[in-house]
Amino acid sequence: MTATKADIIARLQKDIFPLQGFKTALNNIALDKAIGPIKNAFPGNHFPVGVMHEFISDSKETAAVTTGFVAGVLAQLMQQGGVMIWIGACKNIFPPAYQSFGIAPDKIIFVDLQKEKQICWAMEEALKCEGLVAVIGEMQELSFNASRRLQLAVEQSKVTGFIIRNNPRSLNTTACVTRWQITSLRSQLPEGMPGVGFPRWKVTLLKVRNGKPGSWDMEFAAGRFRQVNAIPAIPLQVQQKTG
Amino acid sequence: MSKRFVSIWFRQLKTDWLVRRQPSLKEAPFVLVLPDHGRMVITAANEAAKRQGVYNGMVLADARAIITGLQYFDDEPGRAELLLTGLAEWCIRYTPAAATDVPDGLLLEVTGCAHLWGGEERYLTDIAKRLHHIGYDISIAIADTVGAAWALARFGKKINIVEPSRQSDALLSLSPTALRLEATVIERLEKLGLRQIHQFIAMPRTALRRRFGLELLNQLDKALGLQEETIQPIHPIVPYQERLPCLEPIVTATGIEIAMQHLLDKLCNRLQHEQKGLRLAVLKCYRVDGKMISVDIGTLRPSCNSKHLFKLFEEKIATIEPALAIELFILEATATEELSPVQKNLFGHKGALDDIELAELLDRIAGKIGAQHIHRFTPDEHYWPERSYKKAALNETIATGWKISNPRPLHVLPRPQLIDVTAPVPDYPPMNFRYMGNLHTIIKADGPERIEQEWWLQQGRHRDYYIVEDEGGKRYWLFRSGHYDVEKTYKWFLHGFFA
Known part of the structure; x- marks a missing residue:
């Protein structure tokens, strides 16, 4: 009896997900593979494509780290070819670096805008365009209404949208399906090796619709994400030795 | 279909113009004069003065000896041209191709x-009547060729109609002057007693060329229609143009929208039929108060999609100020290109850079915000980080690949920022650095990667780049500008942030 109840609930959930913006038909297997254990946090154990993702960053360093994580995800989306649009104040962007994440920088179109109103308008227009793989917007504030418009646009066109919010004044409610925060972790190399290792991030899923928020320590190497164990604190004497 | 040309000859262009401005001069003899070699020479005399023996080119003093109390006014070089341009503009009501024929005529192509x-008779009568009403004394002729119309206007009746392909009959009895020849050629013809065209038209062409030069044959051919002659209209004809005159003047945005839609549908239909695409278009709105407002749009690649073009124009409706009302809309395609059909992917794969939807999206963004905000980057063959990429057009293919031999940060500062460091060992990464008031202790570091100045572009010091990681795991791109030396002339900069 209880088993049938669970079946009914599972079936109902399956019916509800498409209504909430999760489209199972769009699942990107390559991305699910590359993203590692994070995919289990989402309904259906698939990284949601064709929805709005929101990223929060609080400094220039975390902005770069967030961009790195987004680039890692985008690289999987762009594997089939295609073009994406980057909207925002692009004065910090260094295009050649995207190549090392597996994205051809010449396949990104940058739209250099300052005003939030203009960015929102351009994002909405871009998200309606089915010829794109992804749209990335950089802005500070995102009102609920604006995010709702963007989410409705992606539900029509199935383009994936990313919003990177730098230094938001308040973490207001938005209609985006997820909210992430990425911070940097110390890289680790095999014992005794000099230099800086692969980028490591603390990936925190603050909010996810119908999923399980969580936090993972991830390393990005060779185009895929790998979960790593927490790094022990630096012993004091090592700290002194460096340099 | 043969072409038809109208030539209008203003017998007294300048004096008629002056009479229009000063009606009191109508009956009195007067002349226009210009100084020439210290004398005042008459450039135009009115009918009353001419009747008493004054002619153009006469010295003013002589003329005043003939007519006492002869009034004279200063002429202005180039005035005839100005007047004719104005009159040609006026003639646009009769034909879109009106040209000036300096010094005293107009040429219209009225096919x-x-x-x-x-x-044609009513047409010419209407032109003549209206010009006469304005105050100009004209004669007018219509013919298949510019030459014949010109000749008949000057040497025929007030209104001349040469039936299609009958221009040779009409020319036969005219004097050779009617062929627009140089004075020396006319003089030579005169000397030989050839006073009418029919006297030499049948002569062997070789003989004519030997005696009178190629000029005579050319002009004869032009007048007879054996050689093509075109005119230079004051407003070059735009090949793709649609007009929408409104019976009821338009004042509302909805009205303008309907007019746009109507014009775009017509234009796009025509473009599609001819396999052309629109690149630039102008919508001109002629207002009741005589002013004209225009809005223009551009597209990234040729398009004849009226829906898309309408969206682009829709953004600009707010800038159209109808004031009292708009009575005429003209839509012109100022630049068109061959439309290359693009095959659409049916399944799966997202479009590449030549995707139509993408082009339409960028058109909309460019139309609203400005094309200067849209960039795409391609690699440039330079090691210097700031010069390693360049802005490129959307359709540009990359010549060289992106270099990924050395790690590069995702974010860079537009200008490297000067930082304070503690770097006790030469050619080693610093121990710590201070940025934005925070002390960052460096735990791990990679480098140096030396990047030299490109001396053929810029002089200066080289940079030694280090990738460093601080105790919080934040990764930076630092560089030291210049060599280590005792005087400490080198400087440390923060250039970028790694992911």
């Missing part, structure tokens, strides 16, 4: 225009 006035 397919005359029937709108109910035939």
Whole structure:
């Protein structure tokens, strides 16, 4: 009896997900593979494509780290070819670096805008365009209404949208399906090796619709994400030795 | 269909113009003069003065000896041209192709225009009557060729109609002057007693060329229609143009929208039929108060999609100020290109850079915000980080690949920022650095990667780049500008942030 109840609930959930913006038909297997254990946090154990993702960053360093994580995800989306649009104040962007994440920088179109109103308008227009793989917007504030418009646009066109919010004044409610925060972790190399290792991030899923928020320590190497164990604190004497 | 040309000859262009401005001069003899070699020479004399023996080119003093109390006014070089341009503009009501014929005439190409006035006779009468009403004394002729029309206007009746392909009959009895020849050629013809065209038209062409030069044959051919002659209209004809005159003047945005839609549909239909695409378009709105407002749009690649073009124009409706009302809309395609059909992917794969939807999206963004905000980058063959990429057009293919031999940060500062460091060992990464007031202790570091100045572009010091990681795991791109030395002339900069 209880088993049938669970079946009914599972079936109902399956019916509800498409209504909430999760489209199972769009699942990107390559991305699910590359993203590692994070995919289990989402309904259906698939990284949601064709929805709005929101990223929060609080400094220039975390902005770069967030961009790195987004680039890692985008690289999987762009594997089939295609073009994406980057909207925002692009004065910090260094295009050649995207190549090392597996994205051809010449396949990104940058739209250099300052005003939030203009960015929102351009994002909405871009998200309606089915010829794109992804749209990335950089802005500070995102009102609920604006995010709702963007989410409705992606539900029509199935383009994936990313919003990177730098230094938001308040973490207001938005209609985006997820909210992430990425911070940097110390890289680790095999014992005794000099230099800086692969980028490591603390990936925190603050909010996810119908999923399980969580936090993972991830390393990005060779185009895929790998979960790593927490790094022990630096012993004091090592700290002194460096340099 | 043969072409038809109208030539209008203003017998007294400048004096008629002056009479229009000063009606009191109508009956009195007067002349226009210009100084020439210290004398005042008459450039135009009115009918009353001419009747008493004054002619153009006469010295003013002589003329005043003939007519006492002869009034004279200063002429202005180039005035005739100005007047003719104005009159040609006025003639646009009769034909879109009106040209000036300096010094005293107008040429109109009226192919397919005359029937709108109910035939050529009515057409010419209407022009003549209106110009006469304005105050100009003219004669006018219509013929298949510019040469014949010109000749008949000057040496025929007030209104001359040469039936299609009958220009040779009309020319036969005229004097050779009617062929627009140089004075020396005319003089030579005169000397030989050839006073009418029919006297030499049948002569062997070789003989004519030997005696009178190629000029005579050319002009004869032009007048007879054996050689093509075109005119230079004051407003070059735009090949793709649609007009929408409004019976009821338009004042509302909805009205303008309907007009746009109507014009775009017509234009796009025509473009599609001819396999052309629009790149630039102008919508001109003629207002009741005589002013004209225009809005223009551009597209990234040729398009004849009226829906898309309408969206682009829709953004600009707010800038159209109808004031009292708009009575005429003209849509012109100022730049068109061959439309290359693009095959659409049916399944799966997202479009590449030549995707139509993408082009339409960028058109909309460019139309609203400005094309200067849209960039795409391609690699440039330079090691210097700031010069390693360049802005490129959307359709540009990359010549060289992106270099990924050395790690590069995702974010860089537009200008490297000066930082304070503690770097006790030469050619080693610093121990710590201070940025934005925070002390960052460096735990791990990679480098140096030396990047030299490109001396053929810029002089200066080289940079030694280090990738460093601080105790919080934040990764930075630092560089030291210049060599280590005792005087400490080198400087440390923060250039970028790694992911």
